[in-house]
Amino acid sequence: MKAALLDGNGNLSIAEVPDPSDSDSVLVRVKAAGVCGTDLHFLDRLLKPDAYPFILGHEISGIVERAPSGLQGVRKGERVAVYNMIGCGDCRYCSTGLVNLCDRPRQIGFNVNGGFAEFVAVPPRSLVSLPDDVPFETAAALACSGMAAVHAVRSAGVGLRSVAIVNGIGGVGLMVTQIARLAGADVIAVGDSDAKLALAKEFGATATLRAADAKEYETLPNRVQALTAGAGADYFFELVGTTATMAAGLRSLGKRGTFVSIGYSGDDLVVNPVDLLIKEQRIVTCVAATKQDLADAVGLAGAGKLRAAIQNRIPLDELREALRGLRERRVLGRNVVTFA
Numbered sequence: 307m308k309a310a311l312l313d314g315n316g317n318l319s320i321a322e323v324p325d326p327s328d329s330d331s332v333l334v335r336v337k338a339a340g341v342c343g344t345d346l347h348f349l350d351r352l353l354k355p356d357a358y359p360f361i362l363g364h365e366i367s368g369i370v371e372r373a374p375s376g377l378q379g380v381r382k383g384e385r386v387a388v389y390n391m392i393g394c395g396d397c398r399y400c401s402t403g404l405v406n407l408c409d410r411p412r413q414i415g416f417n418v419n420g421g422f423a424e425f426v427a428v429p430p431r432s433l434v435s436l437p438d439d440v441p442f443e444t445a446a447a448l449a450c451s452g453m454a455a456v457h458a459v460r461s462a463g464v465g466l467r468s469v470a471i472v473n474g475i476g477g478v479g480l481m482v483t484q485i486a487r488l489a490g491a492d493v494i495a496v497g498d499s500d501a502k503l504a505l506a507k508e509f510g511a512t513a514t515l516r517a518a519d520a521k522e523y524e525t526l527p528n529r530v531q532a533l534t535a536g537a538g539a540d541y542f543f544e545l546v547g548t549t550a551t552m553a554a555g556l557r558s559l560g561k562r563g564t565f566v567s568i569g570y571s572g573d574d575l576v577v578n579p580v581d582l583l584i585k586e587q588r589i590v591t592c593v594a595a596t597k598q599d600l601a602d603a604v605g606l607a608g609a610g611k612l613r614a615a616i617q618n619r620i621p622l623d624e625l626r627e628a629l630r631g632l633r634e635r636r637v638l639g640r641n642v643v644t645f646a
Contacts, residue, residue, distance in 0.1 A: 307322070307425050309361050311359040312355070318625065329374060334426050335645075337367055341643065344364070352572060364416060364420050366414065366446060370382055391411060392414065397409040414426065421446075434600050440604060442644070447616070453595035454568060458566055464541055467490060470482075470541040471539045471555070472545070473554075475503065479497075487510040493513075501638060505615060505638055523551055538561070541563065542559055549573040568592050617640060
């Protein structure tokens with residue numbers, strides 16, 4: 307099969323490799339694989355797989371090509387989204403459905419070969435059935451940004467008549483915007499370009515603020531105060547993860563506000579505990595999502611309540627250019643690698 311291989315120096319190459327041969331896994335013919343900002347962390351070696359060469363790609367949808375002998379409930383030709391977390395199945399987190407917090411986790415596209423290839427081997431329990439009316443490209447985005455948005459909004463406890471700031475209008479940010487609106491919040495979208503802010507409005511944001519550099523983030527809390535009659539926001543969803551953006555987020559919150567950390571870089575979060583205490587603010591962190599979060603995201607998409615912003619559908623050979631565009635912040639929504 308054709309696959310995109312990452313080497314230990316952060317370089318990608320397109321090569322022919324053997325098809326996956328694991329007889330205990332379901333072989334999925336990949337139809338779509340989303341290009342995510344997390345993939346850049348592997349190119350920059352902020353994240354590392356267990357061994358090289360390695361196949362990235364953790365946002366996957368496709369069709370069941372082959373199932374293990376005797377496996378019930380999975381049929382050849384079935385349309386599926388792939389839940390990329392693989393739990394041990396034995397720890398207390400797996401036993402309560404929190405596979406994203408497994409004590410001995412593996413993850414497709416992180417330390418298990420992923421979906422930037424024509425086929426991927428997937429544990430049967432990682433499959434989520436995909437309705438016919440949800441396109442493969444949308445399903446790929448749901449298998450990361452969609453489920454992450456559901457998980458983050460749930461973890462934060464977003465409620466009716468609240469104000470939520472979504473900082474970073476990429477694939478995840480647009481999903482968080484929609485889910486927070488469904489939960490009853492007014493959403494202020496913060497982005498680094500007019501095009502991204504216009505897209506945020508299209509996807510449900512009730513107001514927008516531009517912030518493209520540290521200077522503009524310095525003024526962000528005052529601008530939020532002006533939009534909220536001095537109250538500040540109830541939630542701040544952080545998807546950029548620099549010291550400057552995180553500091554601005556905390557300062558943009560009102561009393562009992564919640565800072566929700568989703569995106570990250572190598573930067574530190576710097577906060578004086580007193581600033582949190584006097585307003586009874588809290589910090590919530592989110593890692594990936596549960597399988598139920600993905601199933602719910604798929605269900606919302608099937609009901610027409612959640613959609614993905616797909617900018618480009620590209621062949622595998624154009625993956626490197628898509629990653630370059632992501633690094634240069636030229637992507638509106640998601641680029642998705644598609645296979646015939």
